[in-house]
Amino acid sequence: MKMQFKYVNYLWDEREAAALAGDEVALLIYRSNLLGADLRLTNYGGGNTSCKAMAKDPLTGEMKEIMWVKGSGGDLGTLKKSGLAALYVDRLRSLENVYRGRAHEDEMVELFNHCIYDLASKAPSIDTPLHGFLPFKHIDHLHPDAAIAIAAAKDGKRITQELFGGTIGWVDWQRPGFDLGLQLRQCLEQNPGIRGIMLGSHGLFTWGDTAYESYVNTLEVVERCAAYIEENIQKNGSVFGGEKITALPKEQRLQQAASLAPLLRGFCSSHTKMVGHFTDDDRVLQFIDSNDLDRLAPMGTSCPDHFLRTKISPLVLNLQPGANLSDAAALKQQLLPLFKSYRSMYADYYNKCKHDNSPAMRDPNPVVILYPGVGMFTFAKDKQTARVAAEFYINAINVMRGSEAISGYTSLPRQEAFDIEYWLLEEAKLQRMPKPKALSGRIALVTGSAGGIGKAIARKFAAEGACVFINDVNEERLQGAKAEFEQAFGKDAVAAGLLNVTDAAQIHNAMQQAVLAFGGVDIIVNNAGISISKPLADHTVADWDKLYDILVKGQFLVSQVAVDILRKQAMGGDIINIVSKNAVVAGPNNAGYGSAKAAQAHLSRLLAAELGAEKIRVNIVNPDAVIADSNIWAGGWAEGRAKAYGISVEELPAYYAKRTLLGEAILPEDIANACYALVSGLLNKSTGNVLNVDGGVAAGFLR
Template sequence: MNLIKTDFKHVDYLWDDKKASELEDDQVALFLYRSNILGADLRITNYGGGNTSCKTFEKDPLTNEEVEVMWVKGSGGDIGTLTRAGIAGLYTERLRNLKNVYGGLEDEDRMVGLFNHCIYDLDSKAPSIDTPLHGLLPFKHIDHLHPDALIAVAAAEDSEKVTKEIWGDTMGWVPWQRPGFDLGLQLEKCLNDNPSIRGIVLGSHGLFTWGDTSYECYMNSLEVIEMASEFIENKIAENGTVFGGEKIASLPKAERLEKAAALMPVLRGICSSNNRMIGHFTDANVVMEYINSNDLERLAPMGTSCPDHFLRTKIQPLVLQLETNFDLNDTETLLQKLKPAFKSYREEYREYYETCKRNNSPAMRDPNPVIIIFPGIGMFSFAKNKQTTRVASEFYINAINVMRGAEAISKYTSLPRQEAFDIEYWLLEEAKLQRMPKEKPLSRKVALVTGAGGGIGKAIADKLAQEGANIVLTDIAEDRLKEGLATYAKDTASYAVCDVTQKESIADAYKQACLDFGGVDIVVHSAGLAISKPLEDTTEKDWNLLQDVLVKGQFELAKAAVEIMRKQDLGGDFISIASKNGLVAGPNNVAYGTSKAAQQHMSRLLAAELGKNKIRVNTINPDGVIIGSKIWEGDWAEGRAKAYGISVEELPAHYAKRNLLNEIIYPEDIANGVFSLVGILNKTTGNIINVDGGMANAFVR
């Protein structure tokens, strides 16, 4: 039982004695547990930031001798989600022997290749550039973290003096240096010169702490971070204000979100000049305090200090100089004001690249901003996928916290531009980017699917997500939406309760898509119902309901979607899920068949009108989707069975027998049809694809 003080104010104490005791016989498992709980608190380290290690004695498979092995987070991992598959196991002695062949700072890249000669565990993840920082220190357990409070100390103008003021002689300090073998040597020297220290502050970078056991290491990390956080909190209290106080006031919350949703597609379109991007928006209190402040104009151009921050956020954000009372509907005027700001940002980034590039630097990357600040409204970010843009936003919030703390302590300092460039365009970083898996066909696209609470709509959403799209699920039943959302990985999907018969409800769904992902590229109208009755039994209520959901709903969905797609200027896709019944006359089907025919012809009309905007409009005609389809749960099945003179139980076989392929049609088959139109047939519009197993009387031509 741990009797040490654990009531921290600025970090979360998450150590569970029972859980840890179950792992105590496996030090690597315990090190992974420590890593995961450290990574669970974003105040301690950000996603993908920092690394952790432990050292154990293992039997050498060649000599049977006991040898020390260091287990350390591998390249590109995240300590919060770290597993055995994400770590590297290296012979500690071999790693230390690399000192004998190290040729100085110009030899850093070669040293990374030599790490592979130190591998003990053949299933190891590729060792990261920080590996020697752990290996050249003698401690059994080591944490390298990026806490906002520590980076604030590290990025303060008088960082070394502040380190001494907070921790006295118990903490070492090493000036900024790019991560690599030489930084490991500097840590080793710092420890040798100060053998009683409990950790080391890395200038402009982060923190190293250690312990003889995993728990001692964990507690040491928390205590050091807590001390820095309390120091900063007291400084802020003394100063009375942060960031020079408020310059402008935030708009009310509802108005902020309204403005952000309207602005998102416009920003997304401009940011996508090189590659299509996915967006993220935040108006968190810490963000608003910074972007509305008097010091924003001075601090934002300075950029971030920690390498992990600017690798994801770019060296600095774009600050928009716009009035918050812009007209939501006047896209042309917005573009006239925004485009010069983006052009200027791209030119500055190009100048940064040309000024700092080396002879062997990789080609310049996308010069568009990742972080966009709109005082009074909030902060937008844009990147290749939702996880990357959300993480970039989180990292810039970390940077805000760093600036906040450093300014309270003394004065914030950022890395020199050349130092920043040398990390951003490091050949090793480029190699990591080149190893990234190939993007999926619908990556960087956002799809809104109606009727996605189950059946065909959910199958379509699943397929589009599987092929890389971000999904906004809509339906009238929130319980089904929540259940469906739980089936997707984080950052893949969101949902909005939407009644397609209500214009305001549709607008709210699109607003959600814009706030969650930046806009919309694909709209699939799958919401529907079916009513099968003879003419004499078909009521006006039946007629109006089918027309409202299927036809009017499609019209309003398309109208609102086109407005967003035109703002983005990236083209788009609108898919109508109609029916074979819109082409084929059958008994007891006048209201449903007429509605489906209207959907089909509306799609052709829209295709003819929207081609100039590169917005493609197509139709999928299912037939006989009984298994897994929601509409067959009600009276429709009984109505169709009655029309054909058979029982409900006989319907699946009946529908399979009547098509040319004698196949049962499933919701997944309809989903594949949708994917063919949005992921493969990119020069098709005004088309109808029948997914019915082959019904000769429904052939389009």
């Protein structure tokens, strides 16, 4: 029968578990995935789980006890067998014979390699001995907000003792490592029969003889912690000292956030180009709008998993919720001292706490920025990291909320926090990270990107590390493209919205969506287009207006809104205009389209001249005859061109290829590669240029 919990999710399915019976490792993975699916139990990438089971030694044939534990990195919610480390239990425990004390903790990590059972398994994490020195078959080490709230409370040890009647042990804060594993074993020896151990300021250890027993034990302990906190909140009648200011209505919050985000992104990108995330989650608003914000925010977080991703403390903006943010220059002057102060604080923290062998100081800009009455911004090297930072700070808010309700919140001492943040093992992990792709940290908006050339460009950018905002006038096409991009690149890499480039309101809305999704924009590709091919006598004013509205006016309007964002960021940027060979080549039955393309080209040159001093580069790609998957051939264009050349529609592809110097057909991917060449970093000193991608059309050579 399914058990009932109010504050955590009971997800165990007896039929699914029964199918895994007898395979302890499979049950470990199943249990881990269930635990990782509930962010109230542990956060992304946080916590670790293990099981101990007998397996045959490949060298001796003897049956040996093997511990399978989540390896370094990874996430419980998506854990697979390949993410586990497998070690001989007896070898791991024998390392106690060579352990030289806490001053030599880091050398033990390399010695874990002598204990490996499965040579193809994941590298063991620093938490490995915490599982190895406990005798239980299944162990969960999690960072539940409710448990950490008690662990981080001023009198958390007393509360734990009273709340669980002595059935949960307590170990004071200590950095994870070999010695902490010994401390857990000692706590169990001194308190036989306990069902778990609370780690001061850190998290929770629970266990069981089976995967199911461990799972239920974990849920029950966390449920009791959460219920206790909520009981006290109800008694107190308020949290965080009550409301100090009232949050703006939802629509106004989003408008303020969209207006401010590019400015914040510019400041946060002074060392490395950052991607942003915004949330106005109710839990965030309750905290940032409270009387206790100014007291609690500077204290920083308690759990190491939290501050490793959020920095030592957030930056709190002193702006009024409904402030007029339209004057970007004045706003920059108001924000600059706040960022200078934060950077100075961080440098002071580093200099006071550093050791002789500490890594060099990292980026001193804030990760978390709180805007009372509006919401929370987070900035990081990519969207996923920024989003996860926001999730972790919400976890920290939950911890502060709980600790304040039952006692008083305490954070880690600055030195302890530094020793975690600048731990040489953490630094080594950072150094092992793969090299960023060429467009990592860049944000691109490609108009008309649900199909044809635009889709190919957006796909190329995403493949090279950019976040992309795809858009189209066709909702059905847009949703199909969004699903395709999410499957290929993940949900964090893509956002989508309707965009008609002739509609100023839709352009502003789409740009706002892009900014709210990613914090700003770096690359604009004006690709949306239409083609009408008619003799002069048949060309209507409506045809003419439609061509100029979409091609010329659309390029103008989109660029105008984009440049406002680029200027706020003050990081330069790229505008690429997809024009055409027809901008320079005169052909029959093409008065409207050809002249509109010529206007696009000259508008590009004009903007390049105007924006160069701000490092905003404007370049042109001139395609020709891109037939595959292109909307340009709809609406009679193919028929019109075929008629102009005296051939059939079916003969057009071969005709276009044959007339080029290279004899090649041009594909959307060819245009995408040209755009990538312009923004990849190799051509950073080029602006006002034209890149022909037409297979070689001599008449289109620039003079």
